[in-house]
Amino acid sequence: MPEGHTIHRLARLHHRRYRGQALRVSSPQGRFVDEASALDGQVFRAAEAWGKHLLHHYDSGAMVHIHLGLYGKFSDVKAPMPAPVGQVRLRIEGDDHGGDLRGPTACEMYTPEDLDALVARLGxxxxxxxxxxxxxxxxxxxxxxxxxxxxxxxxxxxxxxxxxxxxxxxxxxxxxxxxxxxxxxxxxxxxxxxxxxxxxxxxxxxxxxxxxxxxxxxxxxxxxxxxxxxxxxxxxxxxxxxxxxxxxxxxxxxxxxxxxxxxx
The missing domain is CATH 1.10.8.50 (Helicase, Ruva Protein; domain 3)
Incomplete structure (x- = not known):
């Protein structure tokens, strides 16, 4: 399982790559398709990490919580992205770069209350x-x-x-x-x-x-x-x-x- 520095590094990368851009968001695998459809076209505001948890924030107030777990990986490739390969839970694509998320333990929409509960249970x-x-x-x-x-x-x-x-x-x-x-x-x-x-x-x-x-x-x-x-x-x-x-x-x-x- 990635240690916390890996998640913070990923958050900084996503913040740098996508901040202020209207992202193309999809779920080629289909397990996050409704949520991805709601996020598609929204402006990415920020990424942050809490321990081993990655959070994506959008200007609308929408928030995505990701926990890579043992097998999750988030790629970083130049846009335009090639056709997805394998079980891609979440695909995000900005002006110059994109990323595919595969195999996470969690990839879900969060509310502010969900985030408060997460932070409350973490050291x-x-x-x-x-x-x-x-x-x-x-x-x-x-x-x-x-x-x-x-x-x-x-x-x-x-x-x-x-x-x-x-x-x-x-x-x-x-x-x-x-x-x-x-x-x-x-x-x-x-x-x-x-x-x-x-x-x-x-x-x-x-x-x-x-x-x-x-x-x-x-x-x-x-x-x-x-x-x-x-x-x-x-x-x-x-x-x-x-x-x-x-x-x-x-x-x-x-x-x-x-x-x-x-x-x-």
Whole structure:
């Protein structure tokens, strides 16, 4: 599933590509056809992201909510667009560019009340300027759940996925099994600032970069895998201390950490 920086990057792209244009909107697959027909010809006003949720706003007040989930993808091609291929849920086409949405978990019309409900159930998003890290800390600090699990809980922090979870904990020297009540405010503030900086790099560069230059040595991972400290490096030597990276399953997701750099 794409992490939050990918959705913010997509929102910025759509905002830049389509703002102020009357879009041609369709649903070649047919599963969004009535909604697309209502949107066709409307002026695109803005795109924004909340965690892993993408929102399109139109001048009429219409709003589309998109969640890519595990398999969703939104293409970006120059106009005029070729004939659609495969199961295209939503097609948008502006003056110079267009995009096809395939395989999303959600593609639906939203009301302002729907958006309010979404925002209310999400934790703060590190990539939004209006985010309040203390809102997340209050939830973390009163819980005996493992911090490694809570960082993946979108109700606590919106947008963090498995890669950033593993890497931020490593960079902070925090064991993923540390319970929330044992996380002090200063540690959380440092982790939050680091998360904001790392995810902002992800938005700007289009890829996850977490390794400090002084630590960027050793065997490189397979092509396409993020260069990481611990993520997907179980059994490999730590880039900092040389100890063996450990891994296990936490709440259905793979977890990685260094037992020396992240002591209990």
């Amino acid at each position: 703060p998003d590190p990539l939004r300027k209006d985010a309040d890290p203390d809102k997340a800390f209050r939830r973390i600090h009163k819980s005996k759940r493992a911090l490694g699990a809570m960082l993946m809980d979108q109700k606590i922090v919106a947008g963090i996925g498995n890669v950033y979870r593993a890497e931020v904990l490593f960079r902070a020297g925090v064991h993923p099994m540390r319970i929330g009540t044992a996380v002090d405010h200063d540690v959380w503030q440092r982790m939050w600032r680091d998360t904001v900086e790392l995810m902002d790099v992800g938005v700007r560069k289009g890829k996850i970069i977490t390794i400090r230059p002084d630590d960027d040595h050793g065997v490189r991972g397979p092509r396409g895998r993020p260069r990481s400290y611990v993520y997907r490096r179980r059994g490999e030597p730590c880039r900092v201390c040389g100890n063996t990276i450990l891994g296990e399953i936490m709440e259905g997701r793979n977890l990685f950490w260094c037992p020396s750099c992240q002591p209990d």
